[in-house]
Amino acid sequence: MIQITLPDGKILEKPVGTTSMDIAKGISEGLARNVLAAKFNGQVIDASRPLNSNGTLELLTWDHSEGKSTFWHSSAHLMAEALETFFPGIKFGIGPPIENGFYYDVDPGDQPISSEDFKKIEDKMLELARQSSQFVRREVSKEEAFQYFTEKGDQYKLDLIKDLQDGTITFYSQGNFTDLCRGPHIPDTGSIKAVKLMSVAGAYWRGDEKSKQLTRIYGITFPKQKELTEYLTLLEEAKKRDHRKLGKELELFTFSEKVGMGLPLWLPKGAQLRDRLEQFLKKAQLKAGYLPVVTPHIGNKDLYVTSGHYEKYGADSFQPIRTPAEGEEFFLKPMNCPHHCEIYKSKPHSYKELPIRYAEFGTVYRYEQSGELHGLTRVRGFTQDDAHLFCRPDQVKDEFIKVIDLVLFVFRALDFKEFIAQVSLRDPENKTKYIGTDENWEKAERAIVEAAAERGLNTVVETGEAAFYGPKLDFMVKDALGRKWQLGTIQVDYNLPERFELEYTGADNQKHRPVMIHRAPFGSMERFIAVLIEHCAGNFPLWLSPEQVIILGISEKYNDYAHKVSEFLKNSDIRASVDERDEKIGKKIRDAEIRKVPYMLIVGEKEAAENTVSVRKHGQGDMGSMSFEKFSEMILDDVKARMSGN
RNA sequence: GCCGAUGUAGCUCAGUUGGCCAGAGCUACUGAUUUGUAAUCAGUGGGUCGGGGGUUCGAAUCCCUCCAUCGGCUCCA
Numbered sequence: 001m002i003q004i005t006l007p008d009g010k011i012l013e014k015p016v017g018t019t020s021m022d023i024a025k026g027i028s029e030g031l032a033r034n035v036l037a038a039k040f041n042g043q044v045i046d047a048s049r050p051l052n053s054n055g056t057l058e059l060l061t062w063d064h065s066e067g068k069s070t071f072w073h074s075s076a077h078l079m080a081e082a083l084e085t086f087f088p089g090i091k092f093g094i095g096p097p098i099e100n101g102f103y104y105d106v107d108p109g110d111q112p113i114s115s116e117d118f119k120k121i122e123d124k125m126l127e128l129a130r131q132s133s134q135f136v137r138r139e140v141s142k143e144e145a146f147q148y149f150t151e152k153g154d155q156y157k158l159d160l161i162k163d164l165q166d167g168t169i170t171f172y173s174q175g176n177f178t179d180l181c182r183g184p185h186i187p188d189t190g191s192i193k194a195v196k197l198m199s200v201a202g203a204y205w206r207g208d209e210k211s212k213q214l215t216r217i218y219g220i221t222f223p224k225q226k227e228l229t230e231y232l233t234l235l236e237e238a239k240k241r242d243h244r245k246l247g248k249e250l251e252l253f254t255f256s257e258k259v260g261m262g263l264p265l266w267l268p269k270g271a272q273l274r275d276r277l278e279q280f281l282k283k284a285q286l287k288a289g290y291l292p293v294v295t296p297h298i299g300n301k302d303l304y305v306t307s308g309h310y311e312k313y314g315a316d317s318f319q320p321i322r323t324p325a326e327g328e329e330f331f332l333k334p335m336n337c338p339h340h341c342e343i344y345k346s347k348p349h350s351y352k353e354l355p356i357r358y359a360e361f362g363t364v365y366r367y368e369q370s371g372e373l374h375g376l377t378r379v380r381g382f383t384q385d386d387a388h389l390f391c392r393p394d395q396v397k398d399e400f401i402k403v404i405d406l407v408l409f410v411f412r413a414l415d416f417k418e419f420i421a422q423v424s425l426r427d428p429e430n431k432t433k434y435i436g437t438d439e440n441w442e443k444a445e446r447a448i449v450e451a452a453a454e455r456g457l458n459t460v461v462e463t464g465e466a467a468f469y470g471p472k473l474d475f476m477v478k479d480a481l482g483r484k485w486q487l488g489t490i491q492v493d494y495n496l497p498e499r500f501e502l503e504y505t506g507a508d509n510q511k512h513r514p515v516m517i518h519r520a521p522f523g524s525m526e527r528f529i530a531v532l533i534e535h536c537a538g539n540f541p542l543w544l545s546p547e548q549v550i551i552l553g554i555s556e557k558y559n560d561y562a563h564k565v566s567e568f569l570k571n572s573d574i575r576a577s578v579d580e581r582d583e584k585i586g587k588k589i590r591d592a593e594i595r596k597v598p599y600m601l602i603v604g605e606k607e608a609a610e611n612t613v614s615v616r617k618h619g620q621g622d623m624g625s626m627s628f629e630k631f632s633e634m635i636l637d638d639v640k641a642r643m644s645g646n
Numbered sequence: 647g648c649c650g651a652u653g654u655a656g657c658u659c660a661g662u663u664g665g666c667c668a669g670a671g672c673u674a675c676u677g678a679u680u681u682g683u684a685a686u687c688a689g690u691g692g693g694u695c696g697g698g699g700g701u702u703c704g705a706a707u708c709c710c711u712c713c714a715u716c717g718g719c720u721c722c723a
Contacts, residue, residue: 202649
């Protein structure tokens with residue numbers, strides 16, 4: 001007999017070889033129907049696997065993320081089975097579950113698969129699912145595995161088997177399809193009730209640019225049709241928030257082929273929004289002891305030879321500008337730090353001065369591969385809310401914490417509640433990728449981990465994701481379509497101070513090397529605004545809104561009064577304008593609502609006579625009337641409260 | 647950069663077996679109207695059908711090529 005401990009603490013005595021499914025059936029038929037897999041002693045396994053030792057057991061259903069993963073992984077197999085019926089000889093790479101659904105990388109040979117094939121594949125998947133074929137697990141020898149896929153002619157599977165250890169290889173079969181697979185899988189295909197293939201895309205075999213490119217088919221499945229419908233509705237909603245769409249509709253930014261791809265043009269309203277954000281952060285930074293500096297957009301090649309960036313990125317960046325007479329080479333600056341190092345070097349420093357914090361909204365230019373460009377989130381010219389902190393080694397952790405606090409202040413002011421802090425450490429297996437000593441790396445990594453812990457950040461650690469010069473802490477958020485983007489970043493750098501031979505004089509009258517911290521709470525203005533647009537669906541908070549108030553006259557007769565109100569508001573630093581058009585009030589309101597102007601003031605005969613305005617709030621409707629002085633006060637109070645981060 | 651898809655007026659989109667001067671709505675402009683909380687009416691203007699080349703009596707439509715955009719991959723100081 002073995003003892004099985006359930007999540008509620010209950011302990012069951014069961015014969016050796018009992019399966020999780022048996023246990024589920026013992027609890028309830030309903031549960032048994034919904035069990036997709038099981039987690040035994042922390043390992044996810046098939047519900048049909050016999051249990052042979054004591055342990056803790058959790059039955060996984062659709063409500064568990066691991067249950068979903070198993071469901072989607074099995075769905076990938078189901079799709080593969082369907083694909084094989086339409087594309088005989090098709091070869092398979094890998095087919096894992098992902099955050100939303102699954103994909104399978106396939107090589108269909110000379111019979112391309114396009115989205116036009118989706119319908120028939122989906123139908124076939126549903127047809128196969130209805131047969132409720134069981135997923136059957138089988139342990140095979142490496143030799144047998146080789147033999148099977150050699151006969152099938154699937155070189156990708158052979159490539160995978162090559163790296164597997166004999167004795168650990170398993171096959172899973174359902175219906176007429178057998179795949180090399182670690183598992184686990186759901187009991188049978190019958191629970192897959194709704195299927196939707198999302199897209200096809202190219203993907204390199206094993207993620208290697210030099211390998212053959214396979215066709216990746218993305219799909220998602222659900223145990224209920226209703227859930228698929230809901231998911232598709234959610235995607236539609238997300239599309240409406242896409243910053244590229246809203247950016248155009250709200251006239252925030254645009255691109256021009258003539259100017260060049262990936263080079264955003266900020267329209268007046270977008271520039272206004274951007275300026276509000278800059279002013280907000282500049283104010284906070286002044287309070288936190290930052291010193292504003294300004295540096296040029298280009299820098300001599302020598303600067304980047306010294307920094308080491310020339311060697312690493314020289315060939316893959318915009319090529320240098322040459323002076324006609326001297327033939328000197330200048331690069332568009334891809335980052336601000338080398339310039340700031342030279343500012344630091346402009347005079348000797350005492351340990352008493354540190355930390356020194358140079359801040360600059362610095363516009364930088366990076367050559368991004370053409371296929372990488374994406375709205376405002378991935379561009380070739382962008383402005384970093386950059387700053388470089390030069391401090392003593394004993395100040396690193398404190399400074400780090402202060403920066404975390406600043407980032408959190410910004411996020412709070414802008415109502416970003418969901419983000420994760422990613423700690424990026426170097427890959428210990430591949431230390432040659434990085435510059436700097438082991439000792440310095442360890443010190444820096446420890447400082448980051450401790451600082452993040454002290455501020456209670458929700459962190460994930462990513463090994464091998466560090467920059468080549470130091471570890472970093474990045475704040476990640478998701479866009480409307482669930483894609484993850486890095487916003488703020490804090491990076492420790494022991495490298496540049498070394499390369500630029502930065503120094504300060506210590507209390508011992510000896511020269512010491514400062515530590516540098518790069519940091520940008522927004523990251524880049526472009527990306528931050530992109531994410532902000534999606535975050536608030538274009539309904540910017542009042543204090544940021546490019547147009548805060550629009551005054552709408554009932555007819556042209558009241559335009560004079562409307563202008564009087566507008567002038568009064570503008571004199572109080574409220575961004576107000578008048579819709580002077582000869583349109584009916586309904587039309588003016590509709591247009592202002594579509595433009596997402598936070599406040600509409602409707603003025604007619606009654607208001608003009610009483611010196612009042614009729615207030616309509618965006619998305620909420622009529623709020624009644626008040627004197628325009630009172631309205632102005634209300635707006636200013638709101639703005640003031642928000643800008644201070646409450 | 648790679649794979650796949652897309653590209654018609656300022657915007658959103660019709661226009662598919664190649665065939666009269668390429669269409670609609672919104673926007674813009676002109677006029678009428680002077681309006682009370684999400685679209686007043688009428689008229690006018692606006693397009694090298696992404697660029698270039700080709701096939702054809704004839705191309706927005708078929709082919710080639712380049713460019714840009716979109717979805718991914720790879721990359722991201």
